[in-house]
Amino acid sequence: MLPETLSFFEKVYWVARKIPYGRVTSYGAIARYLGAPRSARMVGYAMNGASGKDVPAHRVVNRRGLLTGKHHFEGTNLMQQLLESEGHKVVDNQLQDFDEIFWDPLTELPDNSGA
DNA sequence: GAAGTGACGACTT
């Protein structure tokens, strides 16, 4: 369950850390899961501080599978390399078969809400 | 202290 005591940033990290290997999600999906469907920007901004943390920021892309954040990684294509090393294909900064590897916390993350 | 900016996304025209 998501600890509501965490700050928004920490919640973002909390969800991002749960992205399974070989899957990806979007900023908006995380924002929606956090109950802030209009705060996709904040999610991206939060990832800014994810560097050095235990957060697979490379598995978070925009809703079309575009590696909008690659610019914020070291080097020029570190993000792409990380994704490719997880078995993904990236063409023109865009993930191929995005809908197949997309991981939506809303539907794939158990909520354990008392059931 | 106010204004501008931003790893986005949904709404409006």
Added chain:
DNA sequence: AAAGTCGCCACTT
């Protein structure tokens, strides 16, 4: 359908 506008809110200048 495509392009423009707004929201979200922390951070920077």
